[in-house]
Amino acid sequence: MSSIQQDGRYDLHTHTQASDGMNAPAENVRLAKQKGLAGLAITDHDTLSGIEEAMGAGKEIGVNVIPGVEISTRASGKDIHVLGYFLRYEDETLRSRLEQLRTVRETRNERILEKLNTLGISITMDEVISGLGRELGPDDSVGRPHIADVLVRKGVVADLREAFDKYLAEGAAAYVSLPRVGPVEAIAWIKEAGGASVIAHPGLYGDDDLVRQIIEEGQPAGIEVYHSDHGPEEEERYRGMALEYDLVMTGGSDYHGVRRGQVFHGDLGSRTVEADVLEQLRSRTGL
Ligand code: AMP
Ligand code: FE
Numbered sequence: 046m047s048s049i050q051q052d053g054r055y056d057l058h059t060h061t062q063a064s065d066g067m068n069a070p071a072e073n074v075r076l077a078k079q080k081g082l083a084g085l086a087i088t089d090h091d092t093l094s095g096i097e098e099a100m101g102a103g104k105e106i107g108v109n110v111i112p113g114v115e116i117s118t119r120a121s122g123k124d125i126h127v128l129g130y131f132l133r134y135e136d137e138t139l140r141s142r143l144e145q146l147r148t149v150r151e152t153r154n155e156r157i158l159e160k161l162n163t164l165g166i167s168i169t170m171d172e173v174i175s176g177l178g179r180e181l182g183p184d185d186s187v188g189r190p191h192i193a194d195v196l197v198r199k200g201v202v203a204d205l206r207e208a209f210d211k212y213l214a215e216g217a218a219a220y221v222s223l224p225r226v227g228p229v230e231a232i233a234w235i236k237e238a239g240g241a242s243v244i245a246h247p248g249l250y251g252d253d254d255l256v257r258q259i260i261e262e263g264q265p266a267g268i269e270v271y272h273s274d275h276g277p278e279e280e281e282r283y284r285g286m287a288l289e290y291d292l293v294m295t296g297g298s299d300y301h302g303v304r305r306g307q308v309f310h311g312d313l314g315s316r317t318v319e320a321d322v323l324e325q326l327r328s329r330t331g332l
């Protein structure tokens with residue numbers, strides 16, 4: 046058994062070009078090395094397609110790569126993200142479940158473009174895909190940031206923030222939400238694939254009652270206490286919630302790379318946890 050017990054710090058939330066990150070998976074691994082981290086997790090939206098490349102790079106340069114995912118779910122009219130770690134990433138059931146989510150995502154993206162067209166903004170899926178700056182892999186996931194990028198490129202909006210505020214954010218003019226899996230079910234999927242589940246960035250939902258309800262019903266392994274969009278107050282609040290429910294306190298930058306000169310959500314390595322958090326997560330896999 047290859048149990049990599051590496052002391053040091055870990056960024057447990059990073060995105061790659063497999064979803065809406067800007068870097069190739071191997072590039073995130075190189076950055077982790079450069080920043081002196083012992084390791085990182087690859088947590089792309091609804092896909093596992095960046096993991097193998099990252100694991101290969103990790104072996105080569107001596108960085109511990111934790112296979113992960115960030116599943117987009119819906120509950121009480123909100124987008125709730127559930128992170129999974131140490132999954133059997135070749136698991137066929139998990140793969141086909143994520144594939145279904147990506148199909149919903151594709152339909153959702155088409156509907157967003159239709160709405161934009163109705164608003165007099167002409168954008169095609171070809172433009173979105175050609176703007177990716179890379180070949181779209183069969184299991185890669187396309188998201189709103191890619192659409193936002195085209196809106197900026199076409200001069201419809203000045204920057205990505207305006208793209209979200211005016212058109213793409215929840216409640217904005219071209220917002221579309223389709224029925225998705227619920228967080229409790231996503232937690233179960235992760236468990237079934239031998240992984241440990243974590244409620245991502247709870248501070249972003251503005252609804253701690255809902256977060257509590259998900260914890261009580263789904264019994265995840267952990268909660269993301271440290272995140273680029275959490276301030277000291279959120280960290281304190283979710284540390285409290287973790288203690289209350291006996292959850293592992295995880296953290297990560299939610300690094301998406303640099304898009305149009307800006308780092309989203311935080312720089313790789315700017316939020317990290319110690320190696321013992323990994324061991325805590327590992328001890329709660331598949332429960
Ligand atoms: P999607 O998964 O396609 O619905 O897109 C959600 C992603 O869009 C999130 O993971 C973020 O990376 C990004 N995002 C969401 N809201 C904003 C915002 N207001 N500004 C910039 N990026 C955002
Ligand atoms: Fe994202």
Ligand code: FE
Nearest residue numbers: 115126245246
């Ligand atoms: Fe997220």
Ligand code: ZN
Nearest residue numbers: 058060115299
């Ligand atoms: Zn994320």
